[in-house]
Amino acid sequence: MPELPEVETVRRQLAPWLTGRTIARVELLAPPGPKYAGLERAAGQSIESVKRRGKFLLMPLSGGDELVAHLGMTGVLTPGGVAAPPKHLRVAVDLEGATPNRLEFNDPRRFGRFLVVKRGEYGALPTLAALGPEPLDAEFTAEGFHAALRRSRVAVKTYLLSQRPVAGVGNIYADEALWRVGLHPMTPSERVKPKQARQLLDAIRDVLSASIEAQGTTLSDYRTVYGESGDYADRLEVYGRAGQACHRCGGLLEKMVVGQRGTTYCPDCQRRPRA
DNA sequence: CGCATTTCCTGGTAGC
DNA sequence: TGCTACCAGGAAATGC
Numbered sequence: 583m584p585e586l587p588e589v590e591t592v593r594r595q596l597a598p599w600l601t602g603r604t605i606a607r608v609e610l611l612a613p614p615g616p617k618y619a620g621l622e623r624a625a626g627q628s629i630e631s632v633k634r635r636g637k638f639l640l641m642p643l644s645g646g647d648e649l650v651a652h653l654g655m656t657g658v659l660t661p662g663g664v665a666a667p668p669k670h671l672r673v674a675v676d677l678e679g680a681t682p683n684r685l686e687f688n689d690p691r692r693f694g695r696f697l698v699v700k701r702g703e704y705g706a707l708p709t710l711a712a713l714g715p716e717p718l719d720a721e722f723t724a725e726g727f728h729a730a731l732r733r734s735r736v737a738v739k740t741y742l743l744s745q746r747p748v749a750g751v752g753n754i755y756a757d758e759a760l761w762r763v764g765l766h767p768m769t770p771s772e773r774v775k776p777k778q779a780r781q782l783l784d785a786i787r788d789v790l791s792a793s794i795e796a797q798g799t800t801l802s803d804y805r806t807v808y809g810e811s812g813d814y815a816d817r818l819e820v821y822g823r824a825g826q827a828c829h830r831c832g833g834l835l836e837k838m839v840v841g842q843r844g845t846t847y848c849p850d851c852q853r854r855p856r857a
Numbered sequence: 858c859g860c861a862t863t864t865c866c867t868g869g870t871a872g873c
Numbered sequence: 874t875g876c877t878a879c880c881a882g883g884a885a886a887t888g889c
Binding site: 652744 | 881882883
């Protein structure tokens with residue numbers, strides 16, 4: 583499922599194609615709703631850049647608006663016209679000028695979003711409005727991360743998934759990072775020590791960076807703009823490996839539910855802190 | 858405001 | 874083969 587590395591991979595591929603292009607029209611094929619708001623305003627505006635914040639793709643438009651895309655669980659952005667329209671085509675953006683001149687948003691489960699807002703006005707996107715710092719931003723310090731983690735009593739994994747202490751970490755990379763530093767997913771966020779926060783931020787950075795290099799993790803739906811799979815799935819240490827051996831201690835990895843989300847961890851390497 | 862719970866949605870799969 | 878039941882989960886909505 584698309585998390586920061588997958589979205590960054592898509593951004594890097596979209597940017598050279600879409601930057602400077604003018605939108606001729608936008609076609610909404612999904613049932614209208616807040617997930618696809620404002621699309622009629624995009625026509626006539628040009629795309630100034632293709633940015634990313636956490637798992638959100640942000641495309642400032644020349645007329646003062648902003649195109650915001652979130653891939654959700656199953657969203658895929660590809661050039662249209664090169665193949666038959668995908669089965670679950672939700673939005674198509676026609677561009678002026680040379681081919682490829684059509685961006686298609688395919689999203690079987692419709693958990694994704696593709697909408698136009700006034701630039702920087704994220705009232706309809708509360709998670710984006712309250713998004714934590716970019717984990718790969720050098721100005722984001724371990725001290726700042728620790729201070730953020732101290733603001734909540736919920737399980738540290740749940741708090742990471744909220745996108746508030748740090749942007750872009752989803753279910754896969756949360757499990758991977760917590761395993762790397764030996765933190766139990768149910769550890770209350772406020773109880774994470776300064777040293778552990780530093781180690782956790784380092785682990786998040788290492789895992790995300792390595793996955794970006796591999797063009798992300800493809801388990802089922804995720805593909806790059808050009809249809810490639812991401813290669814990081816082969817390097818996952820815990821996600822999807824419940825019942826298999828921990829690569830550090832040799833014990834069996836277990837699956838549990840934390841904050842309504844499937845969570846794989848090593849009961850030996852990730853000890854639950856005593857209450 | 859914080860936090861827990863429910864909702865959205867379809868493809869894949871287990872079980873019969 | 875064909876049916877039902879259930880699972881996966883990011884973010885928003887809802888309910889304290």
